[in-house]
Amino acid sequence: MMQKTFDFFIPYNRFMNEQGKLEQALPEWSRDQERLIEAYETMVLIRNFDQKVVALQRTGKMGTYPSILGQEAIGVAVGQTMRKDDVLIPYYRDLPAQYLRGVRLVETLLYWGGDERGSQYQHCPEDFPNCVPISTQMCHAAGVATAFKIRGEKRAAVVTCGDGATSKGDFLESLNVAGVWQLPMVIVVNNNQWAISTPRKVQSAGQTIAQKAIGAGIEGIQVDGNDYFAISDAVQHALEKAHAGKGATLIEAISYRLGDHTTADDATRYRSKEDLKAGWEKEPIQRLRHYLLSQNLWSESQEKELQNKSTKIIETAVSDYLNTPPEPPESMFDHLFADMPAPLIEQRIDVKSLAGPGGTQQGSH
Amino acid sequence: MMQKTFDFFIPYNRFMNEQGKLEQALPEWSRDQERLIEAYETMVLIRNFDQKVVALQRTGKMGTYPSILGQEAIGVAVGQTMRKDDVLIPYYRDLPAQYLRGVRLVETLLYWGGDERGSQYQHCPEDFPNCVPISTQMCHAAGVATAFKIRGEKRAAVVTCGDGATSKGDFLESLNVAGVWQLPMVIVVNNNQWAISTPRKVQSAGQTIAQKAIGAGIEGIQVDGNDYFAISDAVQHALEKAHAGKGATLIEAISYRLGDHTTADDATRYRSKEDLKAGWEKEPIQRLRHYLLSQNLWSESQEKELQNKSTKIIETAVSDYLNTPPEPPESMFDHLFADMPAPLIEQRIDVKSLAGPGGTQQGSH
Amino acid sequence: MNIAAKSDTADASVVSHKITMVEAVNLALARAMQEDENVVVLGEDVGVNGGVFRATVNLREEFGLKRVMDTPLAETLIAGMAIGMAAQGIRPVAEIQFMGFIYATMEQIVSHASRMRNRTRGRLSCPMVLRAPFGGGIHAPEHHSESTETLFAHIPGLRVVIPSSPRRAYGLLLAAIRNDDPVVFLEPKRIYRASSQDVTDDGQALPLDTCFTLREGTDITLVSWGAMIQETLQAADQLLEQDISAEVIDVASISPLDMATIRTSVAKTGRCCIVHEAARTHGVGAEIAAELSESSLFDLKAPVSRVTGYDTVMPYYRNEMHYMPTVERICEAATILMEEGL
């Protein structure tokens, strides 16, 4: 009853299994040992830092915070692979990528600690800040990629989001324009199986999320996002393509959210112990560690040193954060417009006088 | 470099070519001669009516109107195939479907003639009115289908839209939920190649629009929407599936917009004569006529009779329309809320007194 | 059912409990769902999780999957589906997780929900409720502190309702659900658990067309709604210490607006101060002040004043308290009005 068919497919890839054993030969680039070491070290640092932020929240020194526990490989792959002059348009669970791009840990702390200066990024002036309204950043990425295209620059816009985000219109509208305009755009979905309490299967009836690329006429790839090699390889492929003017790629990186959604969430309400346990068996750090150890690229003494170094870095960042006084209250007006309109000048005076001389001290963590 | 693939396909179907010649055996249901005759007669009536509305607009007796010229087969297929208790959630270019469902031609005239009563449908109380904000109706259809599902009713929500509409978030969010919730929903896209001046290829890089179904995990089908048999067969299949609780189907019906986008548009600004000519060669009415003639199911005398009958039906509708006085101005308040809030009662008195006794006569076509 | 059983039920239903506002929301939802099988709940995480604020907790267990629906993450869809359901006679109560994520619903709410009845001349209607927690002050991340009720209050065909106590949350939400038109129901999350109140689960709705006078007074009328009612009542207390007797009105139904109650009060007091957390310019306070200045100009002994949020983005949490109206600001404004008088 049909006359012809249009055929499509979505590849799945991984190199390394849950035990850090190779399932296929590694790609060429993986000979770069420094890169592998950096990846491992970053994942460990970020995991330690992440757990520190959660602890700060528990003791009232931090706002609501979304832990990235168990999803470190994805961000590390993104951060390592991007060129400096590419632009990262992150969501809110992209700490490793941001760190590798130059966002300082103290900035991360300030942001989640309720201080706008946390998005003022000293070292990556063009990267976007964390994006809270789900999927809205996808459209920004399309715009950034369009800007590159208009100016004929060989740069890429790299945008990330979660599995839940792929249900929202913005995501799909952006994929679509990325196809039509052949935009230099890399879309990395951290499919951590949950959107707060909503499991992946409630988001979409598709076997994969990557297949959403088909409707947009762009390439879609699914990889094991806990396999550092698989996700790095996919991002590298997508970036090369983008830099070469060959259009956009959607990468679905399968991971697992080992923590609560945020510190305001309690995942035991909706998630079984077994599910969580299965998640832990797939986490990315042990895997890479096993691999590095097996290749004699890593040792217990290095591990110890790394832990020490991490602790120091984290302690410095935390104390910088805790020692940063809040902005004066009247700063709420100072960056709204390039030129402050008259009515705001009046309101600013109000706030300043209400806060009084001690006003700038009132804010707290 | 890939470990496995997920495979997908989109079928394309048609039975009858541009000359009304069969390319494959017709489906079983096509033995119903009355159905074929009704289809043909409706297409002709609607085409004549449609051209009459355009003429009314040119002489100032009608508002902006979107002609359906050349796309009659799709609506006829939808209108004939739906059950009475299914619900149609149309866009604004669904005249034949609405007509077959019981929307009176005078209602159509009133709607486009600037009178809300044109959506008060006497004969299909549950069908939705025309939807102007593109794609928004997709979400309504998902809601209607959900209502059926909640109540355990074996009914389907049939929703239509254009090719342009498939780029908008609402469309994609609705497809997605139709998949997850296995909704009894039939989505018919009238791919008439244009969204005002924007050609199909600017909407999407996908080879087909039907493939957007893949991302949502539902069935997608592309058919020749000018082949009455192909589109009817697809709609019938999709409706049977929906009634059987087997989920949603996206049907892309390829057609061609032979008219301007609306009476406010001038397609010669952006469309070549050749393109239009090629469109005319594929239009649906001649095709079906050829087929019917070849099967001795239709004759020149029947054609003549049909033309006469159509003229009469149309004339009656037009005169009913022109003789319908506008609603009194104060009616603008009467259907906003079930119970009119106090502030509106005051405003209503204002309008009524301003309009004066002759107020109700002021409106014009 | 025999009479004994009936009165049992009746007895059970009139027991009252000390509950918080978010519990009252939950209670009203459960009540409405028991009473009418057409009432359903949908939104993100409203099912097993019971909503991120637990407003829908236990509803899935009690009413099942078909009536308590976790949706995909898509606000436009949530609003649009609710419209489709409502046209079919279902009474959907859709939750938007935070008001900061409500903007994607605006096309559906403005272009369809508010017009369905009007554009079909009464043939179809839209008895839906769109619930969202709103307002600042809970140390939340950015986009979680919005007070943009004006955006909906300006739209003809919508009702906008904001409770300020557990009892009003219960009664107003029941009314919103039973109402045959679309209602945007905004819940001031800062006071979700601020205090408890005896609430009787008697199914009694409160009216949607009237303000609530929370305290009578003779010198000045303080008009507010939502979480700011707390500060406003505290200000009234403090003012009393200065011998200023303040009448406190909770607008509650922001739209359509019951100006009659406010006007009557101002006719008595001659002074009015409006308090809201939303940005000042085009806040709901502007309309109230404009109306009073037009219709009650000759009753007013001093200009109507407004104590509001500023015309800037609510600062992140280290500074959010500097944005929101305080008891001090309210008292100061009231005192100035008392001094100004004609």
Next chain:
Amino acid sequence: MNIAAKSDTADASVVSHKITMVEAVNLALARAMQEDENVVVLGEDVGVNGGVFRATVNLREEFGLKRVMDTPLAETLIAGMAIGMAAQGIRPVAEIQFMGFIYATMEQIVSHASRMRNRTRGRLSCPMVLRAPFGGGIHAPEHHSESTETLFAHIPGLRVVIPSSPRRAYGLLLAAIRNDDPVVFLEPKRIYRASSQDVTDDGQALPLDTCFTLREGTDITLVSWGAMIQETLQAADQLLEQDISAEVIDVASISPLDMATIRTSVAKTGRCCIVHEAARTHGVGAEIAAELSESSLFDLKAPVSRVTGYDTVMPYYRNEMHYMPTVERICEAATILMEEGL
């Protein structure tokens, strides 16, 4: 470039032509695109078709595909992409085909465009313009007659600008494009071609922080904007016949609002009537009236009055004229104010 050539260019640029408002929009776009290669235009049908109202006609021919972009049909995307481009230093001028389809942009505009500078403490900014034709009166189908400027005017961090003549369209649009912050630029389509005016293509922008006093007067201040300026000026004419001298102010920059000019005028006239097409409740008129009643109460000889659209959906076209303020309604309101006086 030598001086001769330079003055040639200058000469060419100062020639003035009688053009309509929509032509003035087109002229300003072309001018801005010539001056700054970062200015680009995007939207539905803005390319070959030159926009459904022809506001972007010939731009694609002159500036090419990369700077005049037909987008897929997706308003959220259009707004969101503009934000992304703007953060990259492009100056996008995005067209929404009708204001009735602008609601899907609200999440992007409210949550991002208006905040980009603030939330990055000035690191990134959003110099974009979102253009949309708005207002009723052209016998268009439903959803094509919206006047919901309040929705944007209430949002901190946005500018909302509305021209009311070809010259102001030219000068204000240039200013909007050159401005370093996001501007919602609403074009009253009823007067797109209502009349022509000599416009000099000299690249001179008009200020975005001030109202325009179109006519001086001593008895009453009429405040309006957009298409309603026509009726307001006509009303001023008629009032003069009754010896009432009306000052007419075109607000033009609806947000941020220049109250100073309005206050000064009212200090002189003592009476004020605000005219707008938008629904009355929470229309921009409410804020102006509230502000005047607070800051100019003792200047006012009569209450501030408002002549506005009603709190209902603009009727389809057979009855739309009964919705919109008329010269008669304005004159009547003004006459009442004159009689009321203190």
